[in-house]
Amino acid sequence: xxxxxxxxxxxxxxxxxxxxxxxxxxxxxxxxxxxxxxxxxxxxxxxxxxxxxxxxxxxxxxxxxxx
Numbered sequence: 001x002x003x004x005x006x007x008x009x010x011x012x013x014x015x016x017x018x019x020x021x022x023x024x025x026x027x028x029x030x031x032x033x034x035x036x037x038x039x040x041x042x043x044x045x046x047x048x049x050x051x052x053x054x055x056x057x058x059x060x061x062x063x064x065x066x067x
Contacts (some may be wrong), residue, residue, distance in 0.1 A: 019060050
């Protein structure tokens with residue numbers, strides 16, 4: 001229970017972060033599927049919703065920070 005709780009908290013801390021996808025597009029993490037909590041659903045700057053668990057050709061390359 002402790003490990004699972006930690007994983008959920010880390011996952012939740014990633015929500016609404018900007019990311020860079022492997023195709024060069026920027027997106028926001030908007031949701032994590034219950035069945036694939038390691039691979040999020042993202043929304044691109046063009047408002048396209050992409051479930052990364054269904055798109056094996058795309059990966060997260062970087063989390064973009066606001067420094």
